Amino acid sequence: MVKVLSPGFYSTIQDLGRTGFQEFGVPYSGVMDVYSATLANLILGNHANDAVIEMTMTGAKLQFSCSTYICVSGADMSPQLNGVPIHLNKSMKVSAEDVLSFGKLNKGFRCYLAVSGGFKTEEVMRSRSMYKDVTDLNKLSKNNELKTNINDLYLNDNNSLVKVKNKHFSTKDIEVFKGPEFHLLSTKQQKLLLQNEFTISKENNRMGYQLSELLENNLEPIITSPVLPGTVQLTPSGKLIILMRDCQTTGGYPRVFQLKESSINVLAQKFTGKTIHFKLNSQY
Known part of the structure; x- marks a missing residue:
């Protein structure tokens, strides 16, 4: 216990x-x-x-x-x-x-x-x-x-420890795939998303991370469609929201990116004021 x-x-x-x-x-x-x-x-x-x-x-x-x-x-x-x-x-x-x-x-x-x-x-x-x-x-x-296991488990005591690459905590690069509505963005909007850095706002929690910078948006809302952790939504106001582990299962905002699983992990270790850069997966 x-x-x-x-x-x-x-x-x-x-x-x-x-x-x-x-x-x-x-x-x-x-x-x-x-x-x-x-x-x-x-x-x-x-x-x-x-x-x-x-x-x-x-x-x-x-x-x-x-x-x-x-x-x-x-x-x-x-x-x-x-x-x-x-x-x-x-x-x-x-x-x-x-x-x-x-x-x-x-x-x-x-x-x-x-x-x-x-x-x-x-x-x-x-x-x-x-x-x-x-x-x-x-x-x-x-x-x-x-509650934990009540049986006395045995592990060998040793002085070894696993070193974790600092990049997991320090990198700004958030690797993404194109979302279902990415193609609806103008060429200018696509370039802005991939060339600019974005700042994590104070609105960040287990449900989602909102970014401070706005992206001009004239896209129409979509029919309510499936979303999952790592989906990046673009709201009518131009705000970008990266959905995290406790996110809803459907949404009506255009889905412009989908984060790689490893990038969700990296983002989870960042907080208000930290900056990120979307990096399109190399297969694109």
């Missing part, structure tokens, strides 16, 4: 998402940065889909009631075990009464905590990913108690 002493700014339980229910209007959800979360699980020998804690901007403070192994990945939030700094991307043994905490955000935006066997929280529609009106809880709160 893991007790939440403090949840941080916005912390949730997530796995790889809720697939197969989009026809009923149920979002995919799941970890924002699949790369980082999967890395933490695999370092522990977990299944890639085992549930983790996703922490946004600030980390949680957690107390363990049993011995287990953990791995912290993603954003560098200065993790500490009983006040002693620990490495990212490394298997660490924790004991009963140990406290994991976080401090200054040094790099990235979302951090992941995996435990041996994954967190055993509520499962709805084949997923433990928290989402309002689907699961009982939509985020972690103080004094929540999270």
Whole structure:
């Protein structure tokens, strides 16, 4: 069992998402940065889909009631075990009464905590990913108690850790494919999208990232059509919205781009004021 002493700014339980229910209007959800979360699980020998804690901007403070192994990945939030700094991307043994905490955000935006066997929280529609009106809880709160494996799993202690390429956090390039309505844009609009940099506005969350710069838009709304994480919509006002993991399943705005999966992961580690550059996939 893991007790939440403090949840941080916005912390949730997530796995790889809720697939197969989009026809009923149920979002995919799941970890924002699949790369980082999967890395933490695999370092522990977990299944890639085992549930983790996703922490946004600030980390949680957690107390363990049993011995287990953990791995912290993603954003560098200065993790500490009983006040002693620990490495990212490394298997660490924790004991009963140990406290994991976080401090200054040094790099990235979302951090992941995996435990041996994954967190055993509520499962709805084949997923433990928290989402309002689907699961009982939509985020972690103080004094929540999270179930983990009660058996004493054994992993070899070692000093090795996995190094993650800094490009995952530093690159501005967001690789995209042409969206279904890209061809409706003028040549000038297409060039502006691919040549300019865009700034992430303060309106960014698990549902979508809005960009600050506007693109002149005279396109007609489209018939409500399917969208998915990574779809880039162009609103009538000229605002670009990049849909993220908790996005709706249909929309009526032109879909000008579709992000590669790896680019969704990169974008998930960026926040207000950071700039991005759309890069058309080389096959085009």
